[in-house]
Amino acid sequence: MASMAEPHVREKLVTAALDLLAHGGPDAVQARKVAAEVGASTMAVYTHFGNMGRLVDAIAAEGFRRLGARLDAVARTDDPMADLTNLGLAYRAHAQDNPDLYRVMFGVTSIGGHRPTPNDPTTAPDDPDDVALGTFGALTDAVEAVIAAGLIRPVAPARMSAQLWSALHGFVLLEIAGFHGTDGVERVLAPMMMNLLAGAGYRAGP
Amino acid sequence: MASMAEPHVREKLVTAALDLLAHGGPDAVQARKVAAEVGASTMAVYTHFGNMGRLVDAIAAEGFRRLGARLDAVARTDDPMADLTNLGLAYRAHAQDNPDLYRVMFGVTSIGGHRPTPNDPTTAPDDPDDVALGTFGALTDAVEAVIAAGLIRPVAPARMSAQLWSALHGFVLLEIAGFHGTDGVERVLAPMMMNLLAGAGYRAGP
DNA sequence: ATTCTGGCATAACTCGGTTATACCTATCGA
DNA sequence: TCGATAGGTATAACCGAGTTATGCCAGAAT
Structure with a gap:
């Protein structure tokens, strides 16, 4: 199931986070939700950003x-x-x-x-x-x-x-x-x- | 130990929260810490404010x-x-x-x-x-x-x-x-x- | 004196960030 | 060609902090 990863997971995570922010407000921007939005597990956030703070930076x-x-x-x-x-x-x-x-x-x-x-x-x-x-x-x-x-x-x-x-x-x-x-x-x-x-x-x- | 309560618990909670905010930043303003600061249990916050949001209002x-x-x-x-x-x-x-x-x-x-x-x-x-x-x-x-x-x-x-x-x-x-x-x-x-x-x-x- | 009520303490519940661990695939070196 | 290595992922557990459930105690009301 875990192939070599879509090449743009990081960008997709940022886009998903922006969508969640726009539609659900800041409370909706959660590691689990962002990852689920792109069909990945929570770890995707930490693999690509280290922590939520870096995602917020992005x-x-x-x-x-x-x-x-x-x-x-x-x-x-x-x-x-x-x-x-x-x-x-x-x-x-x-x-x-x-x-x-x-x-x-x-x-x-x-x-x-x-x-x-x-x-x-x-x-x-x-x-x-x-x-x-x-x-x-x-x-x-x-x-x-x-x-x-x-x-x-x-x-x-x-x-x-x-x-x-x-x-x-x-x-x-x-x-x-x-x-x-x-x-x-x-x-x-x-x-x-x-x-x-x-x-x-x-x-x-x- | 639980007498009829100091008359100004609410004000003391607000003051404690302001102190914590000034010295420890927003992350230091927590229900447990604010209550402990005035020598009360966490519930004091909820008795007097209902939730943290109301404390932030205050x-x-x-x-x-x-x-x-x-x-x-x-x-x-x-x-x-x-x-x-x-x-x-x-x-x-x-x-x-x-x-x-x-x-x-x-x-x-x-x-x-x-x-x-x-x-x-x-x-x-x-x-x-x-x-x-x-x-x-x-x-x-x-x-x-x-x-x-x-x-x-x-x-x-x-x-x-x-x-x-x-x-x-x-x-x-x-x-x-x-x-x-x-x-x-x-x-x-x-x-x-x-x-x-x-x-x-x-x-x-x- | 009994009952009611409001403030409080203890402890458990829940959510969400974070981390530990193991697996799987692609690449690289021999 | 084949084993070692590395990067990305999934699963599941850990932990802190807001919140809630429950029960106790003191004063007020009857």
Whole structure:
């Protein structure tokens, strides 16, 4: 019965874990269930990940990859300010579409007592922080484009994007938690981004 | 040995849980340990709270009360803009001094698989959301004072405070997670608040 | 004085992460 | 070709922590 194993068991485990997370919430992500989902025994999780913590790392890393893909899909037009706004909306949309995943990505909603291991240099391929910083880079690039277009003063792009990221992150988490009703985007998120940029000299167009 | 019970067992359990959380992290907050800390048996937790979830609710509510007290302690001077800034710094200081507590307050870092129950109308005395909205009110009041002083345009105070709260929350969580180095306050938090207010017409300095 | 009630202790139950052990297949070396 | 080795797997047991069952005891009610 135990042949030389499907070649992609590890990927299938991650996918199954993501499905369980999306449909059953964090409590549904259990070693036994994840393994059963791919038709394997519990040991499969430990063979491929060592422990649940590493599986959570892989889940988080995959979440950041999907977020990155979603941000990359935002078109870069000749209106860098609209691009930046759309980047923020895409960021929020990813979180809204995958609330539990988003929370796992940032160590919110631990799974079985495990959060992604923060900044562990030994966990090479799936360190979520590295991928997170990639996301941060996308925001920084967009800010640079806005500066290059002369729409805001030449502030340090990384400082502005750190502010934007913090604000986005906080908004998204509070929205998931239900603190921002149904019109949070129009009432809070959009004006918040505009206001932050106003501090760098942006004045809304005619 | 089992007399008519100390009158404040419930409060002592909450205090013990907060101590365990502060010193041993979320994993140390266990029914057995909390009960042992006050010299009672495990059942004390279930007699007074029913389950761990309710204890976590009480922890979160106490955290919001302490945050509220800290915000109330911020002086109201004749410089409402400085007051608002100090409110943000006090908010961040509370989170920085009690990182695990702050995370529990907002459903980050579940304890034994339990997060505070969100918006449950049945949990009367310890609904964390209600106390959280009180915190939100303090921010709103400070914004109103800034408007009354004519330092920013008369925007809707609740909209501005929702933005400030989102930004504060996001900054604080990312700072706790280590994404904002050591000078996050000067490099991100302070300019972020200033920038948000700039969107409402605030112009720094004389 | 008897009965009822609420808080508590002991100990057992259950779930879920983890580990020990053995097997099976593919590959490698002689 | 054949035995040794290694990696992946299944079975089953181990263990910690939330929870529950049961019974005891002290004070209040009648």
